[in-house]
Every structure is written in structure tokens, then in C-alpha cells.
Amino acid sequence: MEMGHESGSSREFEGQILAIDPIMGDSLLLTVSAPPAIVQRLRPGQFFNIRCRFPSAYDPLLRRPFSVYRVDVERSALIFLVRPYGRGSAWLADRVVGDRVGLLGPLGNAFTFSPRTQRVLMVAGGVGVAPLVMLSDEAVAKGMDVVFIMGAADESGLLASSELAGSVEFVAATDDGSRGHRGLAPDMTADYVPWADQIFACGPEPMYRTLRAVVDPLRVNRKPPVQISVERGMACGLGACLGCVVETRHGMVASCVKGPVFDLDEVIL
Amino acid sequence: MEMGHESGSSREFEGQILAIDPIMGDSLLLTVSAPPAIVQRLRPGQFFNIRCRFPSAYDPLLRRPFSVYRVDVERSALIFLVRPYGRGSAWLADRVVGDRVGLLGPLGNAFTFSPRTQRVLMVAGGVGVAPLVMLSDEAVAKGMDVVFIMGAADESGLLASSELAGSVEFVAATDDGSRGHRGLAPDMTADYVPWADQIFACGPEPMYRTLRAVVDPLRVNRKPPVQISVERGMACGLGACLGCVVETRHGMVASCVKGPVFDLDEVIL
């Protein structure tokens, strides 16, 4: 492997918050400026490790990974979906337009379409919706048919279907039945498994176990294949610390580099 | 000593920021709401221990002591002069109107006028000006004559004389001579020592050593007496940790309780 002896192509930079918009109840969409080369080349499923504190205060210490929800090529900006949950995300949600945030990325691999895919099924749980929005945009742009299943605790946690292209079929599920089907997102997938060429899922880990239980009996020769984005506590985001590993058929691999997207059949959850 | 077995009179409360005004270069005046009983009884020289971080982030950990610059009885508010210096004060200076801050106080003793005092000399160094502004207000209200000497690094660090009552004689000194006399505040005091009934000083510790060197040869029988407010790193602000002690003729005493105001002749600096 040849390494740059000159100053390497830095993936660490500061972005400026250009816009903050409410979404999905108490969550926010943060539009953050980024170099054009990064915005243009970004692939759906990739993420950034974001510093969620003032530089001189060391608590909370670590960066937080956030998937890209969408890119805004015209403004040369990345859009993140932030749910104020714990200390880091709450800090981020507390920013105002004009503030600067430290970004490291793009990191990780991406969701990939197979050459002949025409019909795609998205399965999103909560803020897991983020990378699937960008992926849906891309699928629609490629002329694919998209069914987008989304689950949330209640109505307020659901994505507004207007966030997706008009051609996308949006299926909602809520734990309390306040909108759409009562139940979990994976429960809604059964009808679409035979239809789909590929399935893409993003949500909490228990969702994947349920998803596997639902789709496996319906799949033939592991088809349609299922790509999932796993969520692990992270430190470096670059494959150096081995704190974020996922157990796969080929051993423990860093989910920040070999993931976060994995084939459901490859990972041991 | 009898203690309240019922819930004690709490001196810990949250205030809301009502106004933020620039002063003295990069410093700010923060107007913070407080219970009327506290505002009305506050004495010049007392201070509050202010939490300078989000409650869930533990760095910087400790509260920071801030003297009261003035009270606003009508709005039931305390006014603090904040110089963004290190991590805590920078956090405080970063607040916006409407934010809440945690206050503990009032703490400490106060400057005191002797019964027959008519002429008072104030000697302020930098942000040490804060408690002397409130003290000047009080002196003027009591019909005293006030000379207010203030030193700063340069012109931008000086208090605008309009911040003081019109009858106060304001004498400025700057290290670089950009306004007023070139030199330190204590150097300007010599002329006024014989005139003054009492001297009140607030500034960094080296200023007191200089002040002592200037005034001592001019005083007769330690008159006029000099009260100074000392600045020590603090933790509890209540006399419990003994981290803020000052060496006096009577031993090591907690400056947060027996001070911050001391008689210059009592302390060993």
C-alpha cells in the first residue's frame, strides 16, 4: 500500500450549520456545509463522526456517528437527521444556524444496488430512516420501484411521506397503532418479500433479528438479499480501535470500515 | 448553633438570563433573574457560585465565583460582569437571553462603610471593577464623595465612566497609556490616600502588593483602612472544602465565607 508522503487528503473538517428544520417529532434536520468533492461523491449509507461538544470541554469525549440523510449539492451541504437522545445528540440539537461543527468523514461503506435490481424494499426503524431516504432518492432516480416501510413508537416519530419522492409507496407502522399498522416495521415486510429484488434495512439491532425471522421463511436461496446498517458504539470511525466490531462469518470486523452496511446473511447478531 | 430541621433556606436556584449587554471590550453584563428577597438584601462584595456548563456534561466541573456588579430591584435581577477568559467564563458568555443558569448564593461577606466615612477611594483592576460599581452606587446614595481609580491593559478594557453615578470622579490608568495615565491603578492612589476615609480595592493579587507598597508609607496608624476582595480558586463556596483559604494573622481562613473582603492589614499576601 502506498501512502501519501505529502499531507494526506484530510477527511477532517469543520462545517457550518446552514439550516435547522424540525422533523419526526423532536428530531431535527441539520444542513451542514462540506467541501463539494465530499458532497458529490457521497454514497447512501456512509456516515460522519461528529464532534458533539465545545472543543475545550472534554465531556462527552467521543465523536458521534451520524448517517447522511441527504446531500444538497447546490449548497454543497450534508443533511443529518439528529434525534436528541443522550448527551452528544442533545448538544448537537442545541446548535444554531451559523455555528460550526467538526466532521470526520465520509466514513464506512455504502448500500449497493445489484445491476438488475428493479424493485426495492426499504425497512426503517426510527432514526434508522436516515440513510434510507438518500438511498430511496437514488433508487427513484434510477427508475426503480420503491416500497418504504417505516416503524416508529407513535405517529409523531414517523417520517412525513412528503419527505420521499412521490412515486415511493410509504407504509407506516406504529407500536401504539396511532397511525398506519399497529406493530413493528419488519412485521409489514412479509407481503413485499416475494416482490422485492433487494431489501435494505436500517434500525436498532432487535429489529434485524425480527426482520430475519420474518423474511427467512419467505426467501428462496437467500433471495432477495438483505442489506442492513448496523449501529455500534464507535470511537475512531477508521478501523483503528476495533471498538465497533461486528461478528461475521469471517470473524470480527470493524463496522466503521467494513460496514456499517452488511449482508444480513453475513453477520451474526 | 440551631439548624433548620425543616427544609433549609435554599441558596441554590436557577436564574433566567434577562439581558446581555457588551461592556469593557469583550466582556459582558449578564442580567439574571433571582428571588426578590435575595436581590433586595444583597450587599456589595458578595458573590455567586455559577454553574458554567450544561448539567449533564461534567467538564469543566466546578462552579465559578462571580461578584455582583449591580442589582436591578425592579426586575428582581442580579447583574454580573463576565470576562470570557477560560472555559467556564467562555461558556457563560456564550449564553443567550432566555437561557437558565444555576446560581448558588449570595456567598461571602461584603465591603463595609465605617459609620463616619465621607470620602471613599475605589481602586479597581480589570474585571475587579465589578463589586466596586455596586459599592459606589451605595456610597453615592449615602451622600459620600467617591473617587474611582480604574486600571486596565488598554483603553478597551476600561469601564465607561457613564456606568458610574455622575458625581463620581473617575480616574483611568492603562498599561499602554492608550487612555488616562500610563501605569497601574495603585500608582494613581498616592494623591488620594490622605484625602480618603476608606479605601476599597478589587483586582488581581499582584495589584494588592503594589497597593500596599504605595499606601503604607502614606498611612498614619493604618488609616485610612483598606478593604480588598481576594480572588481564589474555589470549589464549594461555603467554607466546607478549605480550598480557597487566605493566610491571615489569625490563621488560614476560608475566603468564600470570611471573605472575599479582607482588611489589607489582616491578610498575608
Next chain:
Amino acid sequence: MTDGSPPDLSVDLAPRNPRELRLANPVIAASGCFGYGEEYAGVIDVQRLGAFVSKGITPERRSGNAMPRIIETPAGMLNAIGLQNPGISGFIRKYPPMWERWTVPAIVNISAETIEDYAAMAARLDEQPGVAGIEINVSCPNIARGGYCFGWDPGMSADVTRAVRDVTTLPLIVKLSPGATDIVAVAEAVEAAGADAISLINTLVGMVIDVQHRRPLLANLTGGLSGPAIKPIAVRMVYQVAAAVKVPVIGMGGIMGLRDALEFFLAGASAIQIGTAIFVDPGLPIRLIDELQAWLEHEGFASIGQIVGIANEGFRRGDSAALTAWETAGA
């Protein structure tokens, strides 16, 4: 699960001592962080505390170290107060008479440089009204052993404990130093020597360099590190020690809120002490009492005792759940 009555927060910290150390609740203000109790009287309802521990008392009056004595560190602080206190005689004249009229149990923290001095202080406290118990601070240099800290050595810690035990029937807490490589060995030794309870952890020794003046910032050069920064170390030691001894363990180190407090109980602490947090959040100890009660009720526990040690399977089974080599070494 619960019969409608609120969960029982009370705890006896000296079950093997007839004199008992029964607390209405398991929240204790830590030594050196609460003065002699009176300092916080105007701020919180001191009498509601489970107990409080006095500033460390020494045989003679001490004026403490030169300044600066404290410095903030990342999520923590260093202190080198140097045990400023009136000495055992001055202390006895002033504080126990005041405490006698209080309802909250007052525990006296004692520090000395010889075994004889520890014992002599304890003997004077033995029949002192107003004193509910003694906490022995073994994080002091043993002059007879060239200044090697008592608390770093199981034998020396046990010797102090035994000497104090011989002269008083007061409930006796021994407060361990985290500087000991094998904290479990020290705990077992002081338990065998007669400790009624074990508290931990005291501060870790640290230093901050004043870069501008190119010398250590504290006048004493080093100081004791406390606050949230040390919490993971404290929880680990409580987990280890609680599994190894039968006497109650009192956990402390960086507790800033309910979740931190629960970590210590689940790790095996029967009670907790709050130190540094009192400086920044004086209302915390009282709030914790209410929050603990509400949490126990919500989770369906009838008493605080029911959650002690439940994060440690070995503790629950009643066998000593020593950590494996890799676990203790860190990895």
C-alpha cells in the same frame, strides 16, 4: 411485590456491632466535602441525610498546605488541603456537642501517621455523645515505615484497624485507598481485623503542571483526584471488594446523579457517599434520597437492600466472584 408502603431505604452499616450504625437512608456526605455539617445548613436540610462524615481529624491541630490547594482537572479536581483541622481536642470541644442536638448521624473521619495516634484518637471518641461512628482514613503515610501509605498494604491497614478496634466499640468504617494494587487483599485484611464496614474509594494521587510557571501547580506538588473522572475505577473496586467481604461496603467516587448512585448499589455498595458533587450541586444528596425511593418503587423493589450487588452474579449467588486475570488487568 411492594405492599403499598414506600420502599425501605434504611440500612445498618455495622450489622456485626451491637452499637449499630442505622441510617434512615443510604446517602452520606463524604469526608472533606461537607465540613462539619454546619456549612451546608443554610443550603440543604442536613438532617435528612443518611449520615455525614466530618473533615479528617488529626491528633494535633493542622493549618494545612500552602495555596493553591485545589485545581480543576478534566471532569474532576485535585485537592491538597493538607488536613486543615482543629486537632482532636479542639474538634471534640466544638463539634460533637453541636451534633448531639441533631438527628442525623455524624461520623468522624480520622487520619494519623502512627498506629498509636489512630488508637489514641479513637479512644477519645469512644464515649463521645454526638459521634455515631468512626471512619478510618488509611490514605496517610506511615511514619514508622518510611512514609509508605498505610492503605497500600494489607498488613498495615489491618494493624491500624485492630488498634482502633481494641479501644472503641463504636461502629468502625475503614476507608480504602485506590492506590493499593490489590484492593481486595486490603479489604479482606481490615474486615478480619474488625472493621464493621468498608468505604471506598479515597482519591487517586495526581499532579497538574502549571505550564506558565514551569512547576507543579499545587503547592503540595500532588493532590487527590476526585469527581466523575474516577467513577469507573471506583465502581470496579466496589464490585471487586463487595464480592469478597461480608461487611457492608460504602461506595463513592464521582457520583453526580441517580444513575451513578445506582451503578454503585448494583455493583455491591450498601450505601454511598457523595463528595465532589456536593460542591457543584449541593442539593444532590437530598434529591438522591427521593429519586432512589421513586426508582425502587417504579422498578418494584421493596427495599434498597434488594438491589445491592445484583449486577454481580457471583455476589448474588453468595460466592466470591473474583474477576478473571484479563478482567482485572484491563486488557
Next chain:
Amino acid sequence: MTDGSPPDLSVDLAPRNPRELRLANPVIAASGCFGYGEEYAGVIDVQRLGAFVSKGITPERRSGNAMPRIIETPAGMLNAIGLQNPGISGFIRKYPPMWERWTVPAIVNISAETIEDYAAMAARLDEQPGVAGIEINVSCPNIARGGYCFGWDPGMSADVTRAVRDVTTLPLIVKLSPGATDIVAVAEAVEAAGADAISLINTLVGMVIDVQHRRPLLANLTGGLSGPAIKPIAVRMVYQVAAAVKVPVIGMGGIMGLRDALEFFLAGASAIQIGTAIFVDPGLPIRLIDELQAWLEHEGFASIGQIVGIANEGFRRGDSAALTAWETAGA
């Protein structure tokens, strides 16, 4: 003071070894925080570093601990990676050939559970092109001694050092464990046993309890505490050890910026390692090189060597400035 040329940042970390360990600057990426160097190639100019230390290598391939392996703590983090690595054979096939084409010195961190295994690994590294030195991680359990950590005992640490010294002439750094009560005794022992340099500190053992699930959060139960939280402990130990030994000391623990780095140099470190900070601020090590140079220039020093240990008067005088009893015990 300076003759116009920029201050000299270079340092030899193995002055008593003919093979030398000369670094262009004293900023080193720490073991476990920098992978094998290539991970950061796309982010920073790795070749500008003074050196970097590889992830800990073990005799056999290890898949590491179960998840979760890391958890954030106040101003710090706990890790229990469990030394996931390809083993010495897999390692030698893959990395030294890559490093041979780099200009930055690569140091290999080795971990084992027996003295023989340490020596066997060192022997294989001895003539390996691409390897500039060995860092022995003694924070591992010694299987032959019931799992007692090598690094907690001066004798055991010296035995490992001697065994490795016997089989290699490579520059040898021994990395001390802060779990040792008497860190100076361990340092002196490994110096006598042939260490060319001493690095410290490794992580402190900590635990976080997952309150919701009522069990330790890390699958390994405990983990190693690193980051700013431990900096005061690290600075104190560097100050003590640097005053006691003649070999260069490499300081680390919570360095997040220039002031932290200077604290370590002033305390007595000849070089520094950056660990946890790389995760949150990957640009830091390179920035530090420039900032150190600018600071030295501004303060009128001709070389980094001129500031080493100057916060310690005894160090400057050349006599062993042991801390007094109260200083080491904390108080």
C-alpha cells in the same frame, strides 16, 4: 538563545543502545489507538509523526472480546478490545513489509501471558526490516503466577524485560501499568533489566454498570480507562519515574492539546504518546509537532530536550527527587 535555526525536536529514545531509536520529533501515536498506521493514512500525514506504535500483538491470533468493547465515561473512555490481532506470524507477514517502505519509525507493541512467549515474539522481530523498536506491554496477566499482572510487580516486570533483552538488540521500551502501587520500583527494575526507555501510563482498570440491564456494560466486565480523565495520574507518575531513572521516559495519558503535552515534557518525559485523543481529533499529533516547535521558539529554547523535567527541581539538579510521604499519599 537560538541561533535562528528552528528548535530541534529530534530525540533518541534508546541512547544506551547502539541501534538507536532516533525520532524526528517526540510525538508518537499510541498503541491500540492507531491500528497499524495505514488506518490513518487517508486522514493525516502519518510519515510526519515521530513514530507510531502498533496495536498489541500476541503469540497467537486473537479475535478479541465480545461486544460491547468500548464505553464513554466522564472525560474518558473504557476499552476492552481484548487484543484482537492477527498473531505474531500473521502480523509479520503483513505489516513490517509495508512499513519498510515508510519513513516513519514503527514500534511493535507486544503482549503475552508467559515470559517465554514475550521472548519468542521479540526474537522473531529482532532482525525484521521495518521494525524500529519493541514496546513491551506488561499490563497482562502472568499465567504462571495465577494471573497476577506482570506490570504490578517489579520482579515480574524485570523478568519479562530481561528475557526480551536477551533475544533482541532492538530498542526496547517497557510500558508500565498504573495499577502498580509503587510505580517507581517497577521503573527502576525494568531499567536495571535492560529497558532502553520506559513508557507510561497504560490504562487504569474501570467498570461501568449498565443500570437498565443491571449488569456490567462491557462484555468483559472491566475495561481500561483512558483519556483526559486520567491525565493528572499520568503526569504524577511521569514526574516520579523520570526523576528516578536515567533512561528516557515516554509520557502519555489524556493528552488533548499543546498544554497537556507540555505538562508531560516539563514533568520529565522525553517524548509523548497520543492515544484516545486521536479518535476525537485525528489531526492533533501533526498539529502538536508544529505547535511544540512554535512554543519552543517563542519561549527561547533551542531544543525539546531543554524543557524535559524542568518542572521538577530535583530532576534539574540531577538528584532523585522523590516525593515526600504526604505528596505521594495524596492527602
